[in-house]
Amino acid sequence: MISVIIGKAPYGVREKARKLGKKEQKSEKDEAVNDFQRYPEKQVYHLEDTYTDLLDLAADICTINGRxxxxxxxxxxxxxEENLPRHPALQLIYNCEQGLTRKSSRRLLTYRKIREPEIGETAKIPLSGVSLYRNALFSS
Incomplete structure (x- = not known):
């Protein structure tokens, strides 16, 4: 078991977030051609999904009291604070701000695992503007 996970997801400022995986096939011909591909493809990976996936992973693999x-x-x-990512099996214990610009900052969030997750429990972001972070940062 793992007791600590430390991560920094891409915010999409320099480049949009992507993950490896197969792209959706548009036709049977595409499927036949792609059966022979040997290289991973990039897929769009929404920033919210990055954080919810990280919290889901932590809830699954961290020890109790893991961070x-x-x-x-x-x-x-x-x-x-109500709009920060949440997982029922994790408790937010630290929320420290680092100012970046007049419009934005980043928060160092630390969660502690308080119990094992129940079947079907997943992380959620109640109201998120994280996917629009890049657009908001560069708008006037």
Whole structure:
């Protein structure tokens, strides 16, 4: 078992987030051609999914009282602690801010595993503007 996970997801400022996997096939011909591919493809990976996947992983593999920490980008005018990522098996124990610009900051969030997750429990972000972080950062 793992007791600590430390991560930093890409915010999509320099490049949009992507993950490895197969792209959706549009036709049977595409499927036949792709049966022979040997190289991984990139798929769109929404920023919210990055954080919910990380919390789900931590809830599954960390020991009780294990921790997961990561930087979480926020647009200051939309920030509220109630809108941070949540998982029923994890408790937010630290939320430290680092200012980046007049419009944005990032939060170092640390969660502690308080119990084993129940079947079907997953992480959620109640109200997220994280996917729009890049657009909000560069708009006037």
């Amino acid at each position: 997961v920490s990561f930087w979480y980008p926020v647009i200051l005018e939309n920030y509220s």
